[in-house]
Amino acid sequence: MDSDEEALLLLLLLKRRRRRRRQKRTFWVHPILELREQHGQFHHLFMELRSDEEKFFNYFRMSKSSFDELYNILKSHIKREDTIMRRSIQPEERLAVTLRYLATGCTFMDLQYSFRIASTTIGKIVRDVCRNIWIHMKDMCMEQLTKDKWKDIINGFKKNAQFPNCLGAVDGKHIRIIQPAQSGSSYYNYKNYFSIILLAVCDSNHMFTFVDIGSYGRHADSTIFEESCLYKMLQEKKLNIPPPSAISQNGPLLPNVFIGDEAFSLQENLMRPYGGKNLPEKKKIFNYRLSRARRYIECTFGILANKWRIFHRPLNVNVDFAVDIVKSSCVLHNYVKQRDGNKFEDTFEGLPYSIIHSTQQVRPGGPMLTTIREEFANYFVSEEGKLDWQWNMI
Structure with missing residues (x-):
């Protein structure tokens, strides 16, 4: 077998392996995660927390007024567009996930099951929100040293x-x-x-x-x-x-x-x-x-x-x-x-x-x-x- 035939055989094996990997994926979105808007922690608990200032503060580590002000500052920077395939996660929920991650020290995998959002997506959300907090709020929260x-x-x-x-x-x-x-x-x-x-x-x-x-x-x-x-x-x-x-x-x-x-x-x-x-x-x-x-x-x-x-x-x-x-x-x-x-x-x-x-x-x-x-x-x-x-x- 010459080198060209070996290369062709290797290419076929790689394609077959990729095809098998694709076939293993049963769901586009796992059924548990599809129920985010019905049973996710944000949709299920957020409005209830807003009715109790003390519980809200304990959950998010800030008052309702502080959360709302923070949301208004960041929402245009952390908002994402809907696509043909799926609806985007709204900026208020993205902020809530990030604050809960910082407040509890839970892993992305832990938050996946409470918020019904994939752990990889949570990681991307947290990083994006953290970066925007620094970029758009640093000068406001750390005053210029005049x-x-x-x-x-x-x-x-x-x-x-x-x-x-x-x-x-x-x-x-x-x-x-x-x-x-x-x-x-x-x-x-x-x-x-x-x-x-x-x-x-x-x-x-x-x-x-x-x-x-x-x-x-x-x-x-x-x-x-x-x-x-x-x-x-x-x-x-x-x-x-x-x-x-x-x-x-x-x-x-x-x-x-x-x-x-x-x-x-x-x-x-x-x-x-x-x-x-x-x-x-x-x-x-x-x-x-x-x-x-x-x-x-x-x-x-x-x-x-x-x-x-x-x-x-x-x-x-x-x-x-x-x-x-x-x-x-x-x-x-x-x-x-x-x-x-x-x-x-x-x-x-x-x-x-x-x-x-x-x-x-x-x-x-x-x-x-x-x-x-x-x-x-x-x-x-x-x-x-x-x-x-x-x-x-x-």
Whole structure:
């Protein structure tokens, strides 16, 4: 048998195999899924939920008014046209499926049987809606960082955390994922699981002001921060940050700073705690006061995860899809916080994230930077800046 005959025989075998595969498909749409409009969760339950505000909030993690506003913003972007073969899934149902996926952490297969929509279709719906939430709502829910906005943030931290000249609390969190194909150890972190990193900055109202999502799990906070667009704009003086100001009467002018943990390096606009053990009292007080302000980012992550329970398990999707999920969840966090506030149960449970610690020694900065930190420390132990109970906490 020559090569042409072998090729022809192989082609015939492939055609026969494809024909057999086609013959195995008994249904165009499975009978269970055909009953979506009669028994699907959206058609069967949605109107009943609308009659009870508390149950609606529990189901969708937002109030009816917030859902309706969100729907009106997104409906033209997530609507799909009917075809000769079938009717499209309406945008309200597409939004409901996505919110339920984020709120419960159910798999696409679980949602298939409750909403009577094929799991592959649900995956496409969720990704499409998440992308549109980020594209069309990011600027609305994460306000542009103007000079007035910075002043509001600074005043908020001074009032709520008693930390002056603070631009926000910054930290990074591991988002657990299933190992991506052919990724090697890039996403494998020091906690011995696979993750992408959410680097975020928040204000004293537990609102995200900046997020950077998708870095490898093995990377350190300082590396991610210094590669972010926020850091680049900070270095290029493009963030409209207010000029340095005194934090005490007749004191020196001090820069406005972000605050982070020991994983970050000390920089002109980034403050970190003193390192080492057996510190003198003044340094311990400084570390405690900085920690009080830095807690806001930890609490923000906790609220995010306890509202959107998708983060209580590893994300079993590809990395790009996982990034879309995290982006949309951060936007929805701000959106719901602005309109509905916090529910007690959103803040009650422990954090499912892992705190990132630096695995390398970070240089503490030059003399000028350590002097700036020393001025903050002096203020916190002065009569003007002390808290009466702070010595009880060290």
